[in-house]
Amino acid sequence: MNGSHGKVDTLGLDYFGRMTASISHEIKNGLAIINENAGLLGDLVALTDKGRPLDPARLETIAENIRRRVQHADDIVRRLNQFAHSVSGPVTTVTLREIVESTVALAHRIAAMKGIAFTFSQDDTIKVETIPFILQNMVWICLKNIFQRHDSDTNLTLDFAFQEIETDVVIVMNFSHEIDTAATKAAISEEGKPIILFLKAQIYNDQTNRTIQLRMPKKFID
Amino acid sequence: MRVLLVDDEEELVATLAERLEMRGITACWVTNHRAALEAVDRERFDIALLDVRLPEMNGLDLKRLIEAKQPTMKFIFLTGHGSEEDFNACSAESGREYYLIKPVQIDVLTAKLHEICAEQGDRQ
Numbered sequence: 001m002n003g004s005h006g007k008v009d010t011l012g013l014d015y016f017g018r019m020t021a022s023i024s025h026e027i028k029n030g031l032a033i034i035n036e037n038a039g040l041l042g043d044l045v046a047l048t049d050k051g052r053p054l055d056p057a058r059l060e061t062i063a064e065n066i067r068r069r070v071q072h073a074d075d076i077v078r079r080l081n082q083f084a085h086s087v088s089g090p091v092t093t094v095t096l097r098e099i100v101e102s103t104v105a106l107a108h109r110i111a112a113m114k115g116i117a118f119t120f121s122q123d124d125t126i127k128v129e130t131i132p133f134i135l136q137n138m139v140w141i142c143l144k145n146i147f148q149r150h151d152s153d154t155n156l157t158l159d160f161a162f163q164e165i166e167t168d169v170v171i172v173m174n175f176s177h178e179i180d181t182a183a184t185k186a187a188i189s190e191e192g193k194p195i196i197l198f199l200k201a202q203i204y205n206d207q208t209n210r211t212i213q214l215r216m217p218k219k220f221i222d
Numbered sequence: 223m224r225v226l227l228v229d230d231e232e233e234l235v236a237t238l239a240e241r242l243e244m245r246g247i248t249a250c251w252v253t254n255h256r257a258a259l260e261a262v263d264r265e266r267f268d269i270a271l272l273d274v275r276l277p278e279m280n281g282l283d284l285k286r287l288i289e290a291k292q293p294t295m296k297f298i299f300l301t302g303h304g305s306e307e308d309f310n311a312c313s314a315e316s317g318r319e320y321y322l323i324k325p326v327q328i329d330v331l332t333a334k335l336h337e338i339c340a341e342q343g344d345r346q
Contacts, residue, residue, distance in 0.1 A: 025275070028302030028324050029231050035325035036237035043244050065233065113230075113277040153278070 007194035015137045019106045023080050030073040037066045086133045091220045096162040097124035103139040114147045121161035128169045129220045141192040171214045181205035227251040228258045229273040255279040262291045274301040296338045
């Protein structure tokens, strides 16, 4: 990206910062759980001095909990590494589902905090030529504004579907519950304006069918 | 001493509670604000250990709701971030000494719980 795309760069930095903060929180939680399990092992061993025998099954459970958490932390770090490398990635052909899934995976903790779950409709073959990091950033801006307008007292499922229309591709976001799609679309359009222009994309909303759609050319136009 | 532990990571909070029990501290754990408020309606606690970033409601807002039900209760905030934002918010609420960053060492936590309880006893 060159200087003429400064606003896109700024949004990208903001996105990168937000995601790394969220991921570091997940890693910290994992470390805290490993720390407590290791501490519990120590406590149980210490209790043998007071005559309480060690229960092998209990020890195995704790060891398994530690192994599971280490595996989870490893998955998180791998995701972070992929994300970090994607920032400077070139124009590439990817499936829309890959882009959305990786964005959702990074944002899943934030979504869970708001009581939001994700599902994917079947078509995962539709491809787009794009700069993956920038399109991910656009999907994140959509998610962030949806999160902000969702009342966390109710659970919301956000289903993603993908379409190909003539020379364009579309990411369709279907909501399981009523949300103000017009206000959400307006907020996404405002915040994501530089990226929308960069990707030559358009945003639509349909209140009756509870959808927001992000439509863009399937071939990247520089 | 009776302590209420609130964190959305069930494995963390359950293990921490078990370790506190081993040290003679009665610990009740829950994973969300609703269960925390129900627990406070049901029984009395001396201290609550609250995760700053809970799902649906943050720890600071939960503290205010709990305080309305049990005004003498004391609070320790627990966070994975250790960010300036969290630190300042919690400091304004509880004083810097009641703010702990994950992972917490059990001896540090136990000492802090006893210290707070002793201060409470002195005041009463």
